[in-house]
Amino acid sequence: RGPRLMFMSVPQAQSRELGPRGQLAILGEHRDHRDHDLYRREPALPRHVEEARGAVGDVFTITGLHPGAPGAHLALYQELHFGEGPLSRRERELVATVVSRANGCEYCLAHHADAFGRHASEPGLQALVATDYTRADLSPRERAIADHAVKLTRSPHDVGEKDVEKLRAVGLTEREVLDVTLSISYFNFVNRVASGLGLKPQDVRGKYRY
Numbered sequence: 001r002g003p004r005l006m007f008m009s010v011p012q013a014q015s016r017e018l019g020p021r022g023q024l025a026i027l028g029e030h031r032d033h034r035d036h037d038l039y040r041r042e043p044a045l046p047r048h049v050e051e052a053r054g055a056v057g058d059v060f061t062i063t064g065l066h067p068g069a070p071g072a073h074l075a076l077y078q079e080l081h082f083g084e085g086p087l088s089r090r091e092r093e094l095v096a097t098v099v100s101r102a103n104g105c106e107y108c109l110a111h112h113a114d115a116f117g118r119h120a121s122e123p124g125l126q127a128l129v130a131t132d133y134t135r136a137d138l139s140p141r142e143r144a145i146a147d148h149a150v151k152l153t154r155s156p157h158d159v160g161e162k163d164v165e166k167l168r169a170v171g172l173t174e175r176e177v178l179d180v181t182l183s184i185s186y187f188n189f190v191n192r193v194a195s196g197l198g199l200k201p202q203d204v205r206g207k208y209r210y
Contacts, residue, residue, distance in 0.1 A: 057111065058202060059194045073190075080186050086176045087183070090119035091145060095183045098133050098146045102153045105191035110201040112187075144170040149184045 063069040081092055096112035109130060117126035128136035133146045144167055152159050167177050 058199050059107065059190060059197075062197055062199070063193070076186065077190075080179075080182050085179050086173065087179050088119075090116070091142065091180075092183055093119055094129065094133075094138075094142060094146060095149050095180065096187050097129050098149050099153050099184055099187040100191055101130060101133075102150045103188065103191040103195070105195050106201045107194040107199040108187065108191050141170045141172070144172075145180055148180065152181070152184050153188055 060070055060074060063073055081096070093112055093116035097109065097116045100108035100112055113126060113130035116129055120126050120129070122137065125136055129138075129146075133143075133150075138146065148159075148163060148167055151163060164177055167180065172180065
């Protein structure tokens with residue numbers, strides 16, 4: 001499942017050379033991450049991420065303007081996406097990909113479509129899941145998970161017990177239903193952070209370890 005990380009809180013400090021507007025612009029303009037205040041203030045935190053995952057995502061770096069947020073965010077991501085649990089890596093990346101597509105979050109879609117491809121060997125499956133999963137040759141379990149992810153993303157007010165029963169009907173346990181729901185909810189959160197701050201898709205090919 002990949003190396004586990006211990007994330008620390010970033011101590012509060014003031015930006016020394018760039019104000020908040022300049023710090024956000026660093027990522028919007030694809031400038032060097034190391035110009036960002038997080039690397040100056042607490043270099044060990046992004047270094048741990050880079051060593052474990054191969055690279056540091058913009059959505060992590062940009063939250064460094066809020067002391068304590070990078071550690072809290074990454075701890076949640078690590079637990080839900082890489083922690084021990086009944087969902088496979090492929091299923092977790094399936095959720096991340098279809099939620100990001102439903103939200104139109106190109107930044108997260110680039111990351112997680114790439115990650116899904118690492119766990120999907122079937123020819124053409126990665127591209128279909130990243131564009132229109134309904135045309136993909138998914139198992140009944142995977143399709144139920146993807147359907148639930150998209151409905152909870154687009155129409156959360158319409159989701160109820162009958163939708164949970166559909167997940168149970170394809171064999172999901174109570175713990176798996178919970179983990180699917182937590183994963184869907186997390187990616188809706190991070191999609192909105194990325195889109196709300198105008199993050200642009202990164203070239204992720206071969207850079208990250210999933």
